[in-house]
């Protein structure tokens with residue numbers, strides 16, 4: 707990313723901005739119910755406790771001039787899937803439509819493939835979220851299939867669109883660039 711937009715680990719002083727950006731019905735509409743609306747002070751405290759405590763770090767703040775404007779991270783899988791991780795990301799609504807998520811995913815993927823042994827990243831996008839699908843496609847993720855009617859969000863049943871990216875394909879694209 708550039709000097710203005712970046713990612714970093716969470717700090718306790720992110721709390722006010724986390725609350726202000728996360729407590730938005732439109733943001734949580736495309737995320738797991740674990741990212742609730744309303745997003746309360748208790749939700750922010752619980753999240754910060756996990757994110758600040760964890761080692762190694764997998765949860766990050768998306769920043770504009772070091773100030774929180776969203777969140778991103780990866781979730782390594784277990785057992786036979788332990789070379790894979792799911793990625794996730796969200797931005798405060800006022801920051802949408804400026805290319806920030808696309809840059810964030812690039813930065814996150816670069817971080818993961820540089821610092822971990824993971825060989826596959828994937829993301830599950832609700833079928834009513836074409837902007838997120840586009841963010842992944844712009845970063846080389848391939849649409850691998852649909853988990854039909856696998857989601858129920860706010861009483862609406864939706865498909866999940868699965869996107870995947872292999873370390874090898876990312877490295878090949880890098881070498882060509």
Ligand SMILES: CC(C)(COP(=O)(O)OP(=O)(O)OC[C@H]1O[C@@H](n2cnc3c(N)ncnc32)[C@H](O)[C@@H]1OP(=O)(O)O)[C@@H](O)C(=O)NCCC(=O)NCCS
Pocket residue numbers: 732733734736737795796797798801802803804805806807808809829830831832835836837838840841
């Ligand atoms: C999804 C989200 C992260 C996108 O962030 P963003 O910074 O606005 O994304 P970008 O600007 O980097 O890119 C969005 C792309 O989608 C495109 N897009 C936006 N709305 C679209 C739509 N309705 N249909 C198709 N494409 C759309 C944009 O044109 C852009 O593509 P382009 O660069 O080729 O023009 C943001 O809207 C968000 O936080 N949403 C709520 C949480 C969420 O959905 N997280 C992802 C869960 S999988």
